[in-house]
Amino acid sequence: MLFDSEKPSLGREFADGEVILREGDVGDCLYVILEGQAEVVVDDGGEEPLRLAVLEKDGFFGEMSLFSDYPRVATVRALGPVRVMTVDKRGLLRWLGDDPTLSLRILLKMVERIRLLVAEVIRLRKALRERGDV
Amino acid sequence: MELTSGARVAVIGGGPAGSLSAYFLLDLARQTGLTFQVDLFEPRDFNQTGPPGCNMCGGVISESLMQKMAAEGISLPKELLLDAIDSYVLHTDSGAAAIRPLQEEMRIASIFRGAGPQGAESQSPLPWSSFDQHLMQLAQGLGARHVPRRVRQLVRDAEGRLEVHLQPARGESDEPEEPYGVYDFLIGCVGLNGAGVRLFEELDFGYQPPKTDRAWVAEFYMGAEEVHRRLGHAMHIFLLDIPGMKFAALTPKGHYATFIILGDDVNEELARQVCLSPHVRELFPEGWETPVRPCRCQPRINIGPPVHPFGDRVVLVGDCASSRLYKDGIGAAYRMAKVCALTAVTRGIAAEDFRQGYWPACQEMDRDNRLGHMLFSMDGLMRHLSFFRWAMVTVIREEQSRTDDPRRLSSAMWDTFTGSASYRHIFRRAFHPLVLWRLCVAMLRSLLPAGRGR
Numbered sequence: 062m063l064f065d066s067e068k069p070s071l072g073r074e075f076a077d078g079e080v081i082l083r084e085g086d087v088g089d090c091l092y093v094i095l096e097g098q099a100e101v102v103v104d105d106g107g108e109e110p111l112r113l114a115v116l117e118k119d120g121f122f123g124e125m126s127l128f129s130d131y132p133r134v135a136t137v138r139a140l141g142p143v144r145v146m147t148v149d150k151r152g153l154l155r156w157l158g159d160d161p162t163l164s165l166r167i168l169l170k171m172v173e174r175i176r177l178l179v180a181e182v183i184r185l186r187k188a189l190r191e192r193g194d195v
Numbered sequence: 196m197e198l199t200s201g202a203r204v205a206v207i208g209g210g211p212a213g214s215l216s217a218y219f220l221l222d223l224a225r226q227t228g229l230t231f232q233v234d235l236f237e238p239r240d241f242n243q244t245g246p247p248g249c250n251m252c253g254g255v256i257s258e259s260l261m262q263k264m265a266a267e268g269i270s271l272p273k274e275l276l277l278d279a280i281d282s283y284v285l286h287t288d289s290g291a292a293a294i295r296p297l298q299e300e301m302r303i304a305s306i307f308r309g310a311g312p313q314g315a316e317s318q319s320p321l322p323w324s325s326f327d328q329h330l331m332q333l334a335q336g337l338g339a340r341h342v343p344r345r346v347r348q349l350v351r352d353a354e355g356r357l358e359v360h361l362q363p364a365r366g367e368s369d370e371p372e373e374p375y376g377v378y379d380f381l382i383g384c385v386g387l388n389g390a391g392v393r394l395f396e397e398l399d400f401g402y403q404p405p406k407t408d409r410a411w412v413a414e415f416y417m418g419a420e421e422v423h424r425r426l427g428h429a430m431h432i433f434l435l436d437i438p439g440m441k442f443a444a445l446t447p448k449g450h451y452a453t454f455i456i457l458g459d460d461v462n463e464e465l466a467r468q469v470c471l472s473p474h475v476r477e478l479f480p481e482g483w484e485t486p487v488r489p490c491r492c493q494p495r496i497n498i499g500p501p502v503h504p505f506g507d508r509v510v511l512v513g514d515c516a517s518s519r520l521y522k523d524g525i526g527a528a529y530r531m532a533k534v535c536a537l538t539a540v541t542r543g544i545a546a547e548d549f550r551q552g553y554w555p556a557c558q559e560m561d562r563d564n565r566l567g568h569m570l571f572s573m574d575g576l577m578r579h580l581s582f583f584r585w586a587m588v589t590v591i592r593e594e595q596s597r598t599d600d601p602r603r604l605s606s607a608m609w610d611t612f613t614g615s616a617s618y619r620h621i622f623r624r625a626f627h628p629l630v631l632w633r634l635c636v637a638m639l640r641s642l643l644p645a646g647r648g649r
Binding site for chain 2: 069070071072073091093095118119121146147148149152153156159160161162163165166167
């Protein structure tokens with residue numbers, strides 16, 4: 062066991078480097094990190110996959126393909142031992158209908174991610190302009 | 196009648212309904228740019244073992260609540276967790292069947308509401324901590340103030356606001372004449388097992404508490420190794436033909452096993468009968484005797500709807516209002532605390548606001564509980580028919596042995612005991628034509644010569 066085997070633990074455990082969800086898969090659940098870290102990577106054809114983000118405890122992932130028909134857009138794998146809990150799509154959609162504050166919380170997280178993405182696009186554009194590529 | 200910035204809010208009772216009401220109210224206030232002063236009145240110290248720190252409950256957090264809390268970002272520290280439940284084992288007079296979920300994931304937790312059973316203090320320092328204390332700390336983290344005093348009386352003043360009067364503190368002989376505080380909004384989360392309900396019955400809005408029954412809850416010390424060896428990580432459910440008993444459950448909790456009996460006003464004699472049943476005894480170590488006086492209680496549980504659990508500037512949440520029948524009381528408190536907070540912040544705190552925003556959620560839960568009553572009544576009728584119980588166990592075993600099976604009866608039973616779904620959903624699955632067909636076939640087989648041997 063990777064965590065303290067004497068203590069009971071919730072969720073499901075993944076070993077370092079183990080794939081939790083794979084790019085291209087059909088999504089049927091949301092993942093919440095209970096313990097440890099996970100990295101979001103995409104295969105850009107290079108030797109090593111390109112790391113997009115590192116997610117910490119209480120962070121969630123996999124929500125994009127829950128709210129759309131698109132498959133998973135990136136791979137998420139364990140960065141060191143990690144423990145995650147899944148939230149089923151059907152249950153989540155039902156709770157979101159009953160509970161506007163839960164919808165708001167997920168929306169706020171997604172807005173935060175869009176804000177980070179916009180900041181990243183600006184940073185990259187600036188870097189390209191400085192190199193004279195734009 | 197709206198909650199504006201600077202409003203004073205009193206939450207009477209610091210169990211899950213009280214702490215979560217305070218937490219969600221302050222969380223919504225933060226999101227909407229409001230500031231409230233929230234006082235949480237709870238005289239008990241949840242860090243004490245035995246009755247002084249206990250909230251009299253089985254202490255299981257359902258799969259659905261665990262998932263909701265995870266999505267909400269409310270994590271459960273490891274020291275709260277006594278065991279993670281991976282399966283249910285159904286014990287009947289006609290055999291046993293294990294029910295496992297399809298996913299390989301632990302989603303059900305057993306916890307102590309207070310600091311653990313009487314006598315546990317000898318294991319100091321305790322390797323676990325209190326769930327109720329954790330929830331209170333979450334509310335305090337958002338700014339709620341804990342007032343560790345007992346409330347004596349609630350009085351509405353000339354402006355319609357509510358005065359909170361306290362019992363004399365230890366060492367004081369006279370009751371204080373002045374109110375402790377005057378509040379714009381009062382949330383009652385007083386449960387059903389103290390004198391708190393009376394405070395709200397005496398107010399002017401016509402509240403009547405829900406109908407109740409008595410359960411029986413006991414903590415048995417067996418030692419962690421024995422608990423794990425005998426019970427595994429499974430919750431054991433007993434559907435036995437014992438008059439007066441609806442069902443019983445044995446839950447692993449570290450060094451302890453919690454035994455809960457639900458039925459029609461369960462008393463000590465019925466509890467003794469259930470404990471002596473061979474189906475129960477086989478799960479305990481050989482020669483083990485039920486302690487003469489284990490840490491036990493007979494809490495009142497909610498089995499019917501309340502009357503008018505809200506008025507101008509006042510609302511009741513949790514067991515003293517609407518809760519789920521025989522299961523997931525903490526999950527019900529979570530949902531209703533959220534609806535209460537949302538109504539107060541977005542609609543207002545007049546009786547009419549609660550009628551439109553809070554009461555429909557209570558009525559929905561109460562309607563669902565009526566279906567639950569029907570399910571348990573049908574089970575009560577069927578329990579004398581051993582061939583029905585045999586058929587039920589047989590169908591569950593068949594479902595569990597196949598991975599491609601939709602497992603409708605198993606999932607209906609799983610949700611009945613885990614509290615993961617409403618009785619409406621359970622009803623739909625349990626009465627699916629295919630389930631009924633399989634049960635009929637199994638019942639016919641049981642009536643054939645040597646049928647039950649196969």
